[in-house]
Amino acid sequence: xxxxxxxxxxxxxxxxxxxxxxxxxxxxxxxxxxxxxxxxxxxxxxxxxxxxxxxxxxxxxxxxxxxxxxxxxxxxxxxxxxxxxxxxxxx
Numbered sequence: 297x298x299x300x301x302x303x304x305x306x307x308x309x310x311x312x313x314x315x316x317x318x319x320x321x322x323x324x325x326x327x328x329x330x331x332x333x334x335x336x337x338x339x340x341x342x343x344x345x346x347x348x349x350x351x352x353x354x355x356x357x358x359x360x361x362x363x364x365x366x367x368x369x370x371x372x373x374x375x376x377x378x379x380x381x382x383x384x385x386x387x
Contacts, residue, residue, distance in 0.1 A: 348381040
């Protein structure tokens with residue numbers, strides 16, 4: 297998995313994508329690429345960790361998820377999975 301204009305970042309395809317190491321402008325290419333890799337590996341439930349902060353990144357993530365055909369549904373994570381600091385996505 298690669299991202300960032302600065303260079304390549306290796307990120308394991310394990311069903312959890314932590315966005316803390318990425319810039320907000322990277323999510324539009326990063327998330328579809330990551331979800332596609334998950335589908336290819338047979339991973340059908342993905343947790344995207346965007347943090348709690350102001351909510352702008354969460355909104356950007358969820359707005360993007362609405363447009364992706366591989367996404368069946370998504371919702372904020374349960375408290376034990378990060379609460380509103382993460383989004384669970386079903387592919």
